[in-house]
Amino acid sequence: MRTEAAKGRILVTLPAPAQDGVSLRLLYSTALKTGLGSAPLGLDRGRIGNTQLLAFRRIGGKIAVQFENPRFRASAGDAAQQSAVASDFGISTVWLTDIAETLPDGRLVIDIAPFLALDTLGIAASLNQESDVLGVGPATAIAGQGFRLDDKLSLADPATVRLFPDNLEVDAIQTFVSDKPGAEIENIVPEPRKVTLTVHHSFVRLPEPGFVPRPFDPRLGGFATQAVDFSAPLGAPVVSDLANRFRLEKLDPTAPRSRVKKPIIFYLDRNTPEPIRSALLEGIGWWSDAFDQAGFIDAFRVEMLPEGADPLDARYNMVNWVDRATRGWAYGQQIVDPRTGEIVKGMVVLGSLRARQDIQIFQALVGAAELNSGGPNDPVKVALDRLAQLGAHEVGHTLGFAHNFAASTQDRASVMDYPPPRIGLADGKPDLSDAYAKGIGIWDVATVRWLYADTDERETAEAAARYRFVQDDNARAADTSQVWGGLWDDGVDPTAELNRLMAVRAAALSRFGLDALSPGEPVANLRRRFVPLWLLHRYQLVAAAKAIGGVEFAYAVKGDGREAAAPVAPAQQRAALEAALATLRPEALRVSPALVPLLSAAQNGNTDRQYETEIFATAGGPVFDPLVAADAAAQLTAQTLLAPRRLARLVVQSQGDASALGVGEMLDRLTATVLASTGDDLGRRIAYRTLATMAQVARRPDATPEVAAAIDQKLTDVGAALAKRKASGAERAWALSLSRRLLDPAQRDQLAASLPRMVTVPPGDPIGEDDWMDLSSLLAPVE
Structure with a gap:
């Protein structure tokens, strides 16, 4: 590929098309490189969009960018049956462009810059929303009206192109305009009628064969990719769920305990300040204990993002520390191969004002004199304990684990619950010495074993019967x-x-x-x-x-x-x-x-x-x-x-x-x-x-x-x-x-x-x- 900065062109070379016209299939995902700063609207730095199976398909003298529909399939059928099923369900053509050049070996050159300026992330819908776009919180009427992409104020940035062996990363500036921006946006943006965000695009090589999908088990929960398989035998369900999980393979598959071929590594945003940085590194690191107990040695690590690395690069699982105008939700997201449920990248967003709100509560309980005292009732110390738990919780989502809101009734069995501070009374005074649990929970160990280890039905049934979920x-x-x-x-x-x-x-x-x-x-x-x-x-x-x-x-x-x-x-x-x-x-x-x-x-x-x-x-x-x-x-x-x-x-x-x-x-x-x-x-x-x-x-x-x-x-x-x-x-x-x-x-x-x-x-x-x-x-x- 090459860029032409003066013309704003980003030229990519595609393989020669196959018989069906498809030149290349990739995983495609978008993310926000810059945020709006609004907690209710959810347009945070680090928020990602839906993962798509993207195909570049030649149609006559043009190249179509299409989002294919792998949910509907015939996995056990022959090529003709698979093609027939694919023809029965709709796909999305999201962009057409002229072929800039055809090379002697049949490869095709196109300029993808105009595609990158499209609103594939769905920012306009978020700016105009009337409810919680993330699906993690209650509905809230908060938004502006009539926001739309202004293509004259939007363009891809050739200077941001980064090409790696398995992924292409590039940014685009997108501007959305409205005459009725609404109070939330007016509170933040200097010219609220024009909202500009930088959108990051990731084009990722399809994962290598060898990943073994795992059927979703409702007894232990998690996140799943739905498959509608028309080659299922009569009497067997056509619709099923595949559990989302990382590819984690033991060096010795037969050993109860073994090192792994490639550990899961999460990286912490370098913008995270101390002492928050240390608290998050501690809490996220608890997951290494769960994997170790499941038989995976040194299978999970958390580290600081290497200096100079792009947190939106698809190669890095990230925990982002973001600021907003008001407090809001943290959330864990996944880039997932829609064919198999394999997690390709985890992305966490943590909002900085949550900890400050916690301090407000703790200060009301125990008084301001305890601030920064270092004692068990120090509101800052307790807030850091909460952040350690929150870091573990959100990374848990990116690993494939759902909420377990019954864990609190079984002695803090999981970091995947929403924990309140446990407030005691000592000599008639509120006491925060046991406000938050430390370490991973017994439910978390059980779900790691189910999702990543080779557990049998008996072990799964026993775990489901032992713990509430x-x-x-x-x-x-x-x-x-x-x-x-x-x-x-x-x-x-x-x-x-x-x-x-x-x-x-x-x-x-x-x-x-x-x-x-x-x-x-x-x-x-x-x-x-x-x-x-x-x-x-x-x-x-x-x-x-x-x-x-x-x-x-x-x-x-x-x-x-x-x-x-x-x-x-x-x-x-x-x-x-x-x-x-x-x-x-x-x-x-x-x-x-x-x-x-x-x-x-x-x-x-x-x-x-x-x-x-x-x-x-x-x-x-x-x-x-x-x-x-x-x-x-x-x-x-x-x-x-x-x-x-x-x-x-x-x-x-x-x-x-x-x-x-x-x-x-x-x-x-x-x-x-x-x-x-x-x-x-x-x-x-x-x-x-x-x-x-x-x-x-x-x-x-x-x-x-x-x-x-x-x-x-x-x-x-x-x-x-x-x-x-x-x-x-x-x-x-x-x-x-x-x-x-x-x-x-x-x-x-x-x-x-x-x-x-x-x-x-x-x-x-x-x-x-x-x-x-x-x-x-x-x-x-x-x-």
Whole structure:
């Protein structure tokens, strides 16, 4: 190949075409060399696109760049059958170009620079998105409108071309324009109507034959490449999954322990500062223990990226350290051969502000005096422990391992869970000495053995039976049914841990104040530090509530003895309900009057977007409103308990078991709890939020007829009781007003739609929360 910088041309020489016109097949992947800096939009430095099987095909006097479709195949068929299957399913022609030169031996020369300027990564869709493009977090409406590639402001850069024996690497500048860029982009880009990013293109030689695909096993999870094989025998499935994994071969395949032909090496971004660098090297290095225990000696290493190396070069598995305007998700990605599931490159993106948010939380718990003390409660030290775990977690994804959100219920069995800090109490004070686990987990060792070693069915079945495993679909949403599927939760018993954590929260709140600030720090920062402490229980609450209407099930196969799903025992469900109801009681939601003046300190200076998203709405200016804080916490509990799918499961379970917790009993306990303490504004706000949420749920299109009827009747009963309540003053006015709204159908509908009165709950997850109670969900079917 050669470049012509003055003309902007990048000329590549292709082999002479075969009979079918195909000159060359490669793996093709794109990645961002420069990022946008927006956590919600996910356009981070190091983000990669889909891996494509790219073919250069001669058609007449032109060359077509086509993305082929290897998912549909006839692997055991002859050439004619394979060709027939390929002809039955669509491919994508993404670019056509003239042949610049035909060499005497039939080789063809083309200029690929115009192709490199195309938006093959899908940046325009990300800039215009209305939900989480990465699929790792909740949906968020955040984007601009009408962004499109401007080809006059986009071009490939010939100076960036790097050709190696097995891969070609080259960059292109791409500019996207819009007259409505949106607030997120306006907050970051100097001319928000023109967003310029540098896109890296990798063309990689197809892996050599010899890789042995491994069938995906649902019992142990992971990531998979789907194969639709029409040569499968009749009676055998046509659709199957191939587990994604690196090629890892022992020098002595027959030995229980052996060195390997080529170790898996991950490289850490040289931009990673100390002491973060050391923490990540330690945590990522834990995987070497898992491979060693699986019989692979020195099979995994983590090192600093060699000086001068390009982190986007397809030869390097990378852990990138990136900065964003606000905190956001970390993620692990794979470049995978779509024919076999072989991982060619792993790419991790870690956001720098996550650690700083963790420090905010730890500082609220133990005080600013512990900062950089080096002790067990040093927020910086604990944040570094968290980063070590995070590095191991995200690299685990690139190795082929999925989340296991049940690991926290089996004594931290996996780094592939989402871990909260384990907060103890020592002499009545929060203690962080055991905040995060060190080292790889027993589940991780089992999955390495399954994915990379030659395990037999007996060993796989034993591992699946020994350890709990819950993946994203059955865990991420707050209303999923799997009792063990919680995020950011801890403990062998989620209900007991919620009760314990509420005691930790109370102790921490009783000590919270100016000690959470460093000398000279603005007092206004207390408002931001207060929120994660106030909502410390938010994820353990969700984890405990999954017992209510919950089911214990496995990703079973016939014959393993775990085929049947079992409802959670009624006593366990009632215990979880009582623990959740305790989070609604006024004593749990009363902000100390002594804190209100401190939380009302004024802020001065330029607006900090991260700060603004992290605090509760005020009562005007800086004035803290304790009822808003109580409302936010009550809203989380009410929405969790009243999730329509949870209530539907209660109906189903009570049909088969008279002793089961039913919807009626749950609504009775819920309303009795919130109506027992309406003598002050706090109790009335909690009751209002709960009853309003009930009205909203009854009108949701995904509420079953049985659930809607039960809630409607309960609200009618409550309305009648409030009309007869003997009270005076503010309580009497509140009871009569709410009674009228509950008993009149039109006013109840207005109550259900009174979303402006719902408070905004600051984000807990790295990007934010999906508001499942938004107005559109009340008016249109929920997908």
